[in-house]
Amino acid sequence: MNVELEPVIGLEIHVQLKTRTKMFCSCALSFGEEPNTRTCPICLGLPGTLPVTNAQAVHFGLMMAMAFDCEIAPKSIFHRKNYFYPDLAKGYQISQYDIPLCSNGRLGDVRIHRIHLEEDAAKLVHEGASGRIHDSDSSVVDYNRGGTPLAEMVTEPDLRSAEQARDWLNLLRVTLRQLGVSDVNMEEGSLRCDANVSVRPRGSSELGTKTELKNMNSFRFVMQGINAEIARQTALVQAGEPVVQETLHFDPVTGRLSSLRSKEEAHDYRYFPEPDLVPVAPTEAMLERARTAIPELPAAREERYGRDFSLGGDTARLLAYEPQFGDYFEATTQEATAGVSPAVLANWVTELRTRIGASSDPAESKVTPDALAVLAALVTERRINASAGRQVLDTLVAEGGDVAAIVEREGLAAMDSDEELAGIVKAALEANADAAAKVRDGNAKAMGPIVGYVMRETKGRADGGEVGRLVREQLGI
Ligand code: ADP
Ligand code: ZN
Ligand code: MG
Numbered sequence: 152m153n154v155e156l157e158p159v160i161g162l163e164i165h166v167q168l169k170t171r172t173k174m175f176c177s178c179a180l181s182f183g184e185e186p187n188t189r190t191c192p193i194c195l196g197l198p199g200t201l202p203v204t205n206a207q208a209v210h211f212g213l214m215m216a217m218a219f220d221c222e223i224a225p226k227s228i229f230h231r232k233n234y235f236y237p238d239l240a241k242g243y244q245i246s247q248y249d250i251p252l253c254s255n256g257r258l259g260d261v262r263i264h265r266i267h268l269e270e271d272a273a274k275l276v277h278e279g280a281s282g283r284i285h286d287s288d289s290s291v292v293d294y295n296r297g298g299t300p301l302a303e304m305v306t307e308p309d310l311r312s313a314e315q316a317r318d319w320l321n322l323l324r325v326t327l328r329q330l331g332v333s334d335v336n337m338e339e340g341s342l343r344c345d346a347n348v349s350v351r352p353r354g355s356s357e358l359g360t361k362t363e364l365k366n367m368n369s370f371r372f373v374m375q376g377i378n379a380e381i382a383r384q385t386a387l388v389q390a391g392e393p394v395v396q397e398t399l400h401f402d403p404v405t406g407r408l409s410s411l412r413s414k415e416e417a418h419d420y421r422y423f424p425e426p427d428l429v430p431v432a433p434t435e436a437m438l439e440r441a442r443t444a445i446p447e448l449p450a451a452r453e454e455r456y457g458r459d460f461s462l463g464g465d466t467a468r469l470l471a472y473e474p475q476f477g478d479y480f481e482a483t484t485q486e487a488t489a490g491v492s493p494a495v496l497a498n499w500v501t502e503l504r505t506r507i508g509a510s511s512d513p514a515e516s517k518v519t520p521d522a523l524a525v526l527a528a529l530v531t532e533r534r535i536n537a538s539a540g541r542q543v544l545d546t547l548v549a550e551g552g553d554v555a556a557i558v559e560r561e562g563l564a565a566m567d568s569d570e571e572l573a574g575i576v577k578a579a580l581e582a583n584a585d586a587a588a589k590v591r592d593g594n595a596k597a598m599g600p601i602v603g604y605v606m607r608e609t610k611g612r613a614d615g616g617e618v619g620r621l622v623r624e625q626l627g628i
Contacts, residue, residue, distance in 0.1 A: 156388060157353040158381045159361075160316050160346055161308035164323065165301050166333045167271065167341040168211045173298035174270040175202030175245060175428075181295035194270075194298035196241030201427050204229075208300035209431055211332040212252045212268050213441035215302055218330055218448060219263050221256030226432045227267075229425040237292050238272035245270050246303075248422045252431060258326065259450060261319050262307040268431075273297035302332075308347065308358065313377035317370050320344060325449045325472040337369050344373055348380045350388055359384075360394040365411065366401045376401040379408055452477060460484070460493035469504075470497060476504055479513040482520035483527070491527045499527045502541065506548045517551030518544070525554045536614045539563040565612050572605075572613055576621040579604035591626045598622060 172179055176193035193200045216223045230248035251267035273294040304323075310316045324335045324342060334341040344367060349359035362384070367376045379401075384394050399408040433441075447455075453471035456462040462470070470477040483496045500513070503523065507516050526547070530540040535558055546557050558564055566572045579601045580587045589597035598619065605618050 153389060155353045156350040156385050157355075158311055158313075158377075159308045159349045159351060159358060160310035160312075160377060161361075162304075162306045162310070162316065162320070163345045163347065163363075164304040164306075164320075165271075165343040166215075166304065166327060166335070168208050168300040168302055169331070169333050169341075170205055170207040170211070170300050172205060172207075174205050174208055174268070174300040176298060178298065180299055184295060186291075186293035186295060189295045190297070194240075195294060196239075202245065202425075204428055204431065205300055208268060208302075209252070209433070210437065210441055210444070211300075211330075212266065212302055213433060213437060214330050214332060214444055215266055215304075215327075216253035216256065217441055218326060218445055219253070219256035219258050219266070221253035221263060221266060223433060223438070224250050224252055224254070224431075226250070226430040227252045228430045229268075229428045230422045231425050232269075233421045233423075234419075236272075237290070238275050238297070240273070240294065240297065244272060245425055245428070259319060259322050261309045264305045264307050266302055266304045269301050269303055271296050271299035271301050308349075308361075313374040313381070316346065316377055317374050320370060320373060321472070322450065329446055329448055329474060331446075340368065343368070346373060346377050346380075348377055348384065349394070350381065350384045359388075360396050362394065362396065363398045364401055364408065365398060366403070368403070372401060372403055375406050376408065379406060383408065449474070460497070462494060462497055466494070466497045466501065469501065473504075473509060475512045475514065476500055476509075479503075479520060482514075483524045486521045486524035488524070488528050491524065491531050495527050495531055496524065499523050499540075499544070502544055503548070506544065516548065518547045519551075522547055522551075522554050529554065529558065533565055533614055533617075534558075535563050535565050536612065538611060539565070562610065563612065565614055566609055572609070572617065573621055573625075575605050575608045575613070576601075576618060576625060578608070580622070580625060587626060590622065591628060 170180065173194055176191050178189045178191050178194055181189040193202055213223065215221075227247055227250045229245050231243040232246045232248070233243040235242060246269035247267035251265045253266040254264065256263035256266070273292050274296045275290050275292050277290045278288055310319060327333050327335045327342070336342060337344070346364045346367070347361045348364060349361040351357060351359040362380060364376045364380055367373045380399065387394055395413075397413050398411045400411040401408055449471045452474070453467045456467035456471055456477070457464070460467075470480050480497055480500045483500065484493055487496055500523065503513055503516070503518055507513060526540055526543055529535045530537055535543070539558070542561065542563060543554060543557050546552065546561065547554070582604055583600045586597045586600045590601070601622055602615065602618055605613050
């Protein structure tokens with residue numbers, strides 16, 4: 152059988168919420184403290200304790216609902232999801248089941264089925280070579296993470312490739328970061344992503360049998376895992392064999408997938424309503440507080456940069472997804488003189504970003520938006536050439552200062568006399584008569600030694616375009 156197959160992918164994402172305290176108790180969230188030092192009778196599940204829902208986690212949940220255009224349940228409730236495993240001292244996880252806080256939303260071109268609130272489990276550490284439970288010598292448990300607030304997001308199966316999944320996950324990450332609800336760090340586990348993958352004949356509207364991939368803790372691993380699973384399922388289907396519904400474990404060392412367990416069903420968990428918690432019923436005031444807390448989000452900013460500044464796709468996205476650079480770019484547009492286009496300013500901002508690093512804040516660099524705008528203007532007006540401009544930027548990054556003074560001190564001003572440059576071009580043509588003849592005969596590549604001569608004579612201050620123009624003019628072409 153050799154039909155063309157189409158991958159279908161849906162994601163389940165756990166977002167650790169950046170609250171001060173845990174989901175149902177007042178323990179502070181833990182960031183690598185000594186194991187089992189951030190616990191209390193509630194998050195250890197001791198008998199006789201009562202959980203209380205963290206209002207800030209609900210607030211973050213409402214912000215996410217609004218950012219993703221979800222419907223908000225007037226009264227969502229918590230359930231107990233029962234299972235026996237040492238990462239849960241109570242024997243159940245408090246989660247939401249049939250009435251989640253948010254449903255039917257969207258981010259970009261992916262529909263969001265639901266978002267619900269729950270508590271994180273504790274962290275098990277399997278001691279042994281592979282770090283996996285089956286071949287470890289012993290396992291220890293750290294309850295610090297137990298009870299951390301999570302928002303679990305479930306998408307519809309709207310993604311069609313690993314690359315699309317990665318790009319969407321990146322949009323999700325920058326959006327959550329901008330909302331300020333999470334650290335969204337995959338390596339540290341504050342953003343975790345499981346991928347559901349199936350294949351089907353292209354053009355079919357039915358869904359194939361899916362598998363669920365776990366343990367991919369970076370964007371690269373998500374791509375690798377999904378691609379490996381698409382390849383595995385494709386081979387099975389092409390060979391006429393069935394795909395078995397199961398949960399697969401991604402091994403970051405080998406890039407391989409192995410079967411973790413057969414798929415569990417909801418009834419295995421014996422969900423029942425949590426009797427110790429009141430429903431979450433957002434008031435008008437809570438909704439209003441969430442609404443006003445939402446800043447401009449990356450997708451909207453990207454669109455605005457295209458609309459208001461005519462920035463191209465990649466540049467608009469870069470500045471929108473890294474808002475500290477977007478803010479800085481907008482500051483340069485305030486400072487710049489009329490003749491300097493936003494695209495040119497954006498280009499200089501990306502030059503600055505390359506020098507200081509994407510994770511730095513340009514507002515804290517030694518380069519002020521005003522200085523960058525002045526620099527962009529000098530290059531636009533051809534008062535210095537582009538490579539001199541980059542040299543000025545290097546100096547600005549290292550020590551700050553006044554652009555005009557740097558240009559002066561480093562002798563970077565473009566040749567202001569056309570006659571002087573014309574004279575040097577004339578000398579260059581005489582010194583490279585062979586090359587000049589070739590250029591005259593239509594061999595543009597022969598221009599190299601002529602331009603090289605001019606640049607040497609002018610110490611790089613000549614404008615390359617102007618040199619080319621003068622060469623052609625003097626050769627009569
Ligand atoms: P389950 O009952 O196994 O939990 P759900 O229907 O709740 O399955 O879906 C869980 C996740 O799997 C969602 O992200 C959904 O988009 C995705 N999904 C469901 N069916 C498929 C499929 N056939 N192929 C790929 N992803 C799927
Ligand atoms: Zn606690
Ligand atoms: Mg499900």
